[in-house]
Amino acid sequence: MVTIKDVARVAKVSPSTVSRVISDHKSISESTKERVRLAMQELGYHPNYIARSLIKCSSHALGLILSRSTESAFSNPFFSEILRGIGKVAQKHQYTLALATAENYKDEAKQGLQMVMERRVDGLILLAPRVNDDLIRELSRNNYPFVVVGRVNGMQHHYAVNNDNIQAAYTAVRHLLNLGHRRIAFLNGPSEYTFCQDRYQGYCMALQEFGVAVDPRYVRNLENHHEDDYRMGKELLKQKPRPTAFFLTDDLMAIGVYRAVKEENLRIPQDVAVVGFNDDAFANLLDPPLTTVQIPIYEMGKTAAEMMIAVLHGKEVTPPQKILSSELIIRESCGAKAR
Template identity: 40%
Template structure:
């Protein structure tokens, strides 16, 4: 015999409307009541008809993640796997599905978002990057669609966002190199239109200025979040008349390319060039030498951002901007003491 919502309510000792609210994740239902009802639902084998529910409530229980470039290129960077793992953990726990979408350029991304929002296919969105003058953010605000940004908006102060203090993170990374006695420090950046790149550049430049060290245009190279980008950057940056002896690199995967490029040019790490990177992905401690990296709490960024979107959907008040702490994980790639004790 088919188990009904009334059967669940009777066994749980609550009203059918309370069971309905539990299924809908209503914010006014206590955690204890929600847990009890869900246990009874599982015990009785009750599965709510989510399609019928969506027709009545006009919800889809689907959150979209908008990828900022073609997926096949983006997913070459392990940072995004960890980020999506955090997103999925929160959505799965809350009974929501994940839809991944994007485009090959900014216009296609906007068209994708417009189609998803106006087609009623999603309840909210997550954006993985913030650009200057981003038309997607402008569109979402106009449509009053719940969304959160991983990063910070360059145009709006009140955009719901989860981020690191990227200025401080890059300041700390650069100061670590300075503390190791480095005086010629370069920067391998991401696309300069991104808020994260701009903030990390600011932190890098601030640390140099405070230590009265030079900021040289030839020591700064813009690229993408790809291994190949770091590899290509070395041909440019190390061809300077006086090349840097240390590098702050925007991302661990880019740093893998930096290691490859430096090795082909005959440079040793850290004896000739010290390296500090960002994201602390698992592979960063398996390189030769292991890479010093700033752990930005990647999983927590994804988890917290998706939690923020769900609360907006449920009309629960949120803190518009949340900062995930970072920490510097020091390994051999940046240590002067290691360089001094490795035979030449």
């Protein structure tokens, strides 16, 4: 069997340096790390991480909490893209990923706590936190390391990566208001999530700025079921007076809304304008292409994983809460290009 001594000989370093490279120690230069990794690859050497974890009391694994059912999460492009960013960083630092899957929040929180208490993971990355998140409170109370992708309600001392959902929603709705729309329907996600509450706040801010009252008849909270998008779209289009525009908290909702508009013999954007959120890969392929808020989903995943690994290595993370920018991508579905 190939040993650390064999790798050290080929890389022309000491065995202890090879060991430090395997643990990604900050005292080793990147050029030395690259030389040692090439020697490991050439010799076919694979570190025994199980044995190392027993010695170091470290699993060298990151736990991921999806904050919704597996089926719901993996049918949404947001989660696959953010996992791509997390996985890129984890691979670079030779961490494995452990996924907590459950059909309800109680089981999910229980799984997350077990993962860190049983040392199956070194830390947790939480996606889409809830307004009253017992898991986050329990992790904080026990000083377990975690990073949140999103905003934690009422807590200041934690590590988090987010986009400014209030400002992003405000910008999107203000764009519709500038185009002359006053009856703007809002299809939102479950109100238990902080990002949904923030996007609703941005929606309200924009309407109030233009002197438009928030009409609850035009607001719906969906439970992430695609048939709901279509059903709620039909329901809203039958309102008297009907909305002239839709703001959607997720691009996936556009599929159902487009179908509902077509069945009502209306046209996008001539009769009904539509603006989405996330700029998923398919948004530009819809007919007409969807105007949407572009957020750096991949970068959010990368940043969260980098923060988590830095915390685990005892490095200072500043600032502890990072806000990444978003941008409104104007396409044909809102009518701005035609004008």
